Amino acid sequence: MGIYPPSLGRLIEQFSKFPGIGQKSAERLALYALRSPKELAEGLAQSLLEVKEKIRFCSICFNLTDKDPCPICTDQRRANGSLCVVEGPGDQLAIEKSGAFKGRYHVLQGVLSPLDGIGVEDLRIAELMSRLRNETIKEVILAINPTVEGEATVSYLADMLRGKDVIVTRIALGIPLGGDLKYIDSMTLKRSIDNRSSCAS
Amino acid sequence: MGIYPPSLGRLIEQFSKFPGIGQKSAERLALYALRSPKELAEGLAQSLLEVKEKIRFCSICFNLTDKDPCPICTDQRRANGSLCVVEGPGDQLAIEKSGAFKGRYHVLQGVLSPLDGIGVEDLRIAELMSRLRNETIKEVILAINPTVEGEATVSYLADMLRGKDVIVTRIALGIPLGGDLKYIDSMTLKRSIDNRSSCAS
Numbered sequence: 001m002g003i004y005p006p007s008l009g010r011l012i013e014q015f016s017k018f019p020g021i022g023q024k025s026a027e028r029l030a031l032y033a034l035r036s037p038k039e040l041a042e043g044l045a046q047s048l049l050e051v052k053e054k055i056r057f058c059s060i061c062f063n064l065t066d067k068d069p070c071p072i073c074t075d076q077r078r079a080n081g082s083l084c085v086v087e088g089p090g091d092q093l094a095i096e097k098s099g100a101f102k103g104r105y106h107v108l109q110g111v112l113s114p115l116d117g118i119g120v121e122d123l124r125i126a127e128l129m130s131r132l133r134n135e136t137i138k139e140v141i142l143a144i145n146p147t148v149e150g151e152a153t154v155s156y157l158a159d160m161l162r163g164k165d166v167i168v169t170r171i172a173l174g175i176p177l178g179g180d181l182k183y184i185d186s187m188t189l190k191r192s193i194d195n196r197s198s199c200a201s
Numbered sequence: 202m203g204i205y206p207p208s209l210g211r212l213i214e215q216f217s218k219f220p221g222i223g224q225k226s227a228e229r230l231a232l233y234a235l236r237s238p239k240e241l242a243e244g245l246a247q248s249l250l251e252v253k254e255k256i257r258f259c260s261i262c263f264n265l266t267d268k269d270p271c272p273i274c275t276d277q278r279r280a281n282g283s284l285c286v287v288e289g290p291g292d293q294l295a296i297e298k299s300g301a302f303k304g305r306y307h308v309l310q311g312v313l314s315p316l317d318g319i320g321v322e323d324l325r326i327a328e329l330m331s332r333l334r335n336e337t338i339k340e341v342i343l344a345i346n347p348t349v350e351g352e353a354t355v356s357y358l359a360d361m362l363r364g365k366d367v368i369v370t371r372i373a374l375g376i377p378l379g380g381d382l383k384y385i386d387s388m389t390l391k392r393s394i395d396n397r398s399s400c401a402s
Contacts, residue, residue, distance in 0.1 A: 003297045005267040007255045011248040017241060018230050029219050031291050033249060034256055034265065040218060041253045045246035047212040048234060052242045054208045055235055064235065066206040090232050096204045 008034070060131070062107040062124045064089045078104050081138035085128065085157065087111055087145055095143060103141075106131065111144060111153040123153075125160070132164060142170040209235070261332070263308040263325045265290045279305050282339035286329065286358065288312050288346055296344060304342075307332065312345060312354040324354075326361070333365060343371040 004012065008030060015026035033041045057063070058070035065071070072078055082103030086092050092105050108123045131137065142157060144150040154170055161168045174192035175184055184192075205213065209231060216227035234242045258264065259271035266272070273279055283304030287293050293306050309324045332338065343358060345351045355371055362369045375393035376385055385393075 003294060005256055005265055005271075007248070007251045007267055008265060011245075011252045014241075014245040014248045017244075019233050020226065020229065025221065027291070027294065028221065030252065032220050034252060034290075038253050040215075041249040043218075044212075044215040045249040047208070047215045048242040048246040050208045051212045051231065051235060052239050055206055064206055064209060066208055070206075089235075090228070093204060093228065 057107075057109075061105045062109055062127065063092050063105055072104055078102060079136070081136055082141060083131070083135075083137045083139070084141045084143050086143050087150065087153075091143065091145065101141075108144075108153070111147070111149040112156060113149045120156070125157070128157075129160070132161075132166060137166055139167040139169060142168065144170075146173050258308075258310075262306045263310055263328065264293050264306055273305055279303060280337070282337055283342060284332070284336075284338045284340070285342045285344050287344050288351065288354075292344065292346065302342075309345070309354070312348070312350040313357060314350045321357070326358070329358075330361070333362075333367060338367055340368040340370060343369065345371075347374050 011030040012026045015029045054066050055064050058065045060069045060073040080103050085106045095101050106128050142154050144154050212231045213227045216230050255267050256265050259266045261270045261274040281304050286307045296302050307329050343355050
């Protein structure tokens with residue numbers, strides 16, 4: 001366009017390749033990087049390079065890690081017999097932050113999606129089955145996002161795990177805390193009524 | 202927190218230092234950088250370093266530039282006697298993108314703000330006066346944001362320029378295109394009524 005100095009234009013273009021960052025936001029970020037002390041831009045640049053160099057997938061749970069195997073897979077206190085199966089690293093982070101789970105994880109690295117050409121062999125399902133044979137696992141918790149593809153993956157995994165000596169559960173679907181029945185979609189509402197729990201305890 | 206691998210944690214922290222990027226957005230950007238080809242992260246890292254190294258202020262108009270003086274200050278076709286005074290480089294970019302102005306710019310690099318300790322000597326006002334003496338300037342257009350500090354700066358500059366052999370104008374204040382009178386603040390509405398223009402022409 002010739003409006004920006006070329007190197008500034010390139011920085012704006014690079015920022016705008018990221019998700020949720022449009023032209024305007026990219027401009028704002030680039031101008032902020034320019035205005036700020038050198039350390040800010042250099043710090044981000046260095047972290048970007050470092051992360052691409054250091055981060056890999058854990059060879060056991062396929063989560064992101066600096067060290068292989070990852071700290072959770074090597075922590076004996078977390079070998080409590082519970083295995084939480086998630087779709088991607090972001091889901092694992094969300095559960096870990098909630099502090100609600102103290103066992104180990106298995107990251108599928110996707111869900112079954114025939115339309116996108118993602119089949120059973122593209123996910124870490126064979127590795128999950130091998131862990132069930134080699135580790136002492138009492139319960140598999142399916143914490144997969146309730147999308148169409150996620151539901152199909154849950155069904156597939158539940159079928160695969162049937163007959164194995166392991167309890168298979170899935171996380172509850174229902175109204176989120178602070179939600180309002182008026183604004184909840186009817187499929188979620190139906191689920192939350194079907195899955196109602198006793199108030200006795 | 203020990204939830205992220207350390208290098209990923211550092212990248213999230215670096216992203217979250219930028220304006221409008223909170224913890225959640227920083228996580229999303231960092232995970233995206235991880236998931237994407239190496240070129241994306243390296244491209245952004247390189248642009249960040251390049252911009253901090255190459256971009257400087259034009260010694261004539263104090264806008265951001267790769268070359269000093271900047272391409273606008275060296276372009277003879279833009280020496281049309283009009284000088285547009287703006288607050289910062291972002292404002293200059295916005296005007297340049299609109300294509301509505303074909304003269305040269307002067308970037309004040311801020312507005313008068315006694316509460317923040319920004320006075321006349323912190324802005325590029327002396328340099329503006331020196332340009333008025335040395336260049337052939339017929340009109341000074343004050344395109345300063347209509348904030349409290351911006352208005353004070355407009356008044357100050359209008360006083361300074363009074364008596365010089367130059368036309369001083371400011372950009373129109375009023376309802377933005379597509380705006381709705383119902384939702385416009387009353388100060389803007391008052392301005393747009395006070396500054397009404399004839400429909401004859």
